[in-house]
Amino acid sequence: MNRREQPQTAPCAFTAYDWQHGALSDSFSAWADDVSARDVQATHFGFVYQGSARLLHSGHSWTVYAGQYFSVPGRFTLCARAARGVIMRRAGWRGLFMIGGPVEHKGRLRYIDRCSDTTLIQPVRRGDPCLNLLYFPPGVHQTAHTHPSDRLGLVLSGRGTCIARNAGADVSIPLEAGMILCIHAYGRHHFATDRNDEMRVLAYHPDSDCGPTDDDHAMINRTIVDGVSARELSSIRTMGDATLEQT
Template sequence: MTTSGNVTVIPVREAFQKCFRSGQISSGNVLDDVFVQTWNGESISLDENASHFFIVLSGDLFVAYEGKEIHLTKTWYGVLPGALRVSGNGSALIVSSLNYISIPLFGGPLEEHGRLRYVDGCTNSLLLAPPVLGEPCLNFLNLPAGTYQTPHTHPTIRVGMIVSGNGGCGTVEERLVFEPGSVFIIPPDTLHSFQTDDENIRIILFHPDSVVGPTHDNQTMLNNTFVEGICAKGLTNLHTRDLQPV
């Protein structure tokens, strides 16, 4: 990963501790295949052997991609594959998934509430869906004021940015303070609980994998195709066998 300015590679545990205690991290590898950096208006180049997820907190972020300039602004988000040049003014979180080729996707501005019911009164939305089950995705979490989440864990890392609101996250050791722009990394199987006081919090989160999504044998187009009244999902003799490389 090549960037301008000072780049410090931070091991996952150190990155977790640093970002929670200070509210911000600069950049670092959190796993062998995930790289995280905060962007504050500098001009940077992003690795060609990765797909790059953007979460814009403020200002204007411009991405040079295949001869075009793509503009993302406050609370917009997106993912693009390959070598990119980023410029503009403002602040954002960039999460790069190495050795993964995404579909170019964008969205925004972020809604106030999620479209799905989660736990403990929270709501969530799938912002950037995985093209295939198991691939990375981007999610939105809204916590109403006065929320105290049931302590829980996740089997894979979570990388997120607080988009609006104030609150914190309870861990085994302490309650860590969140404010707009705070960036956090939660290692796998780490017990935690997001908490709010007198206002709600909006969080955008990168997941390095997915447990819900389409597969070659279970997908919208296939499942809603019928041959003489029979769903094509069960007509395996018709299924495409060879997939063209991306």
């Protein structure tokens, strides 16, 4: 599910997947057994839904537990015979290695219609992919909306409903913990929860429109020379250094 330009509506907004070991699409997999990735030009985002697993990368080994997430550039192996989770693949992009979590219960940033969000893995640069936690409090009925790229998700806890426009008609899909889903690019949809239910969803975005750039990041902005930010001083800025490129 690579990003591409599409019209502002999609014939199918929502797809749910059975939990099975292996690929669900060209960039989305579920796992309940060992996994090996050999593509040195890709980065994988992963989440442990149940149990624990051993993550092997570049001669090192880590244990990742339920509620934790990771980002791994290049080759890796996940030893996961007593666990299960999901993996999202971003081809042709090299991210940072990271292990985080466990995820918090609620998001730290205000979203829409009383929902909240935490960006678990930030874009390394503006436009890069990111991983998010979405929190839906009880009694939410979101405004219908779309996204300009696919959203791959996993319901972490609770229950709710997705009202999605599939084949020209709105359909209501019950959601519960452990459900794997995709909201397709430009698919009109919204989420709802009953007044006694809340819901938490892991959401992967293959792209973004925020994050640092060479001209706007915390280090350059807050380096001050005689009262002036280095962002404004082109004479001392690092320019065109090929050694900064990631391979």
